[in-house]
Amino acid sequence: MASTNVDxxxxxxxxxxxxxxxxxxxxxxxIEFVIVGGPTPGSWTGLAGMAEGYSAFLEVWDDVRTKADxxxxxxxxxxxxxxxxxxRGKTSGVxxxxxxxxxxxxxxxxxxxxxxLVVYWDRERAFGxxxxxxxxxxxxx
Numbered sequence: 001m002a003s004t005n006v007d008x009x010x011x012x013x014x015x016x017x018x019x020x021x022x023x024x025x026x027x028x029x030x031i032e033f034v035i036v037g038g039p040t041p042g043s044w045t046g047l048a049g050m051a052e053g054y055s056a057f058l059e060v061w062d063d064v065r066t067k068a069d070x071x072x073x074x075x076x077x078x079x080x081x082x083x084x085x086x087x088r089g090k091t092s093g094v095x096x097x098x099x100x101x102x103x104x105x106x107x108x109x110x111x112x113x114x115x116x117l118v119v120y121w122d123r124e125r126a127f128g129x130x131x132x133x134x135x136x137x138x139x140x141x
Contacts, residue, residue, distance in 0.1 A: 066085045
């Protein structure tokens with residue numbers, strides 16, 4: 001049976017699978033948002049920061065969708081989701097899936113809210129980060 005944290009993450013991914021990234025009702029007001037790799041790596045803090053980080057990526061793509069392949073509950077506060085992200089470049093027409101086929105998203109959850117969200121464009125980097133290797137744009141694994 002899935003935990004409350006996995007249920008929360010699943011509810012977030014339902015919207016992302018439709019290409020809807022507009023809600024942040026699930027996020028803590030001081031969320032740390034990190035993108036590791038990809039075209040717009042960086043780290044942002046707070047709801048406005050997360051919106052800025054996502055916007056920088058989403059503004060160059062059409063029809064971006066993130067589909068969950070597997071949910072892994074790592075411990076009482078972390079859920080790792082292995083995902084595929086698809087989309088099409090607004091200018092180039094390049095399909096996002098040709099560039100990144102397998103990604104991962106790490107959710108840190110406390111008190112029913114996501115306090116840290118880390119998007120890894122390369123699953124192997126996610127697994128490396130879980131092993132304790134610090135990632136660019138982050139002060140912790």
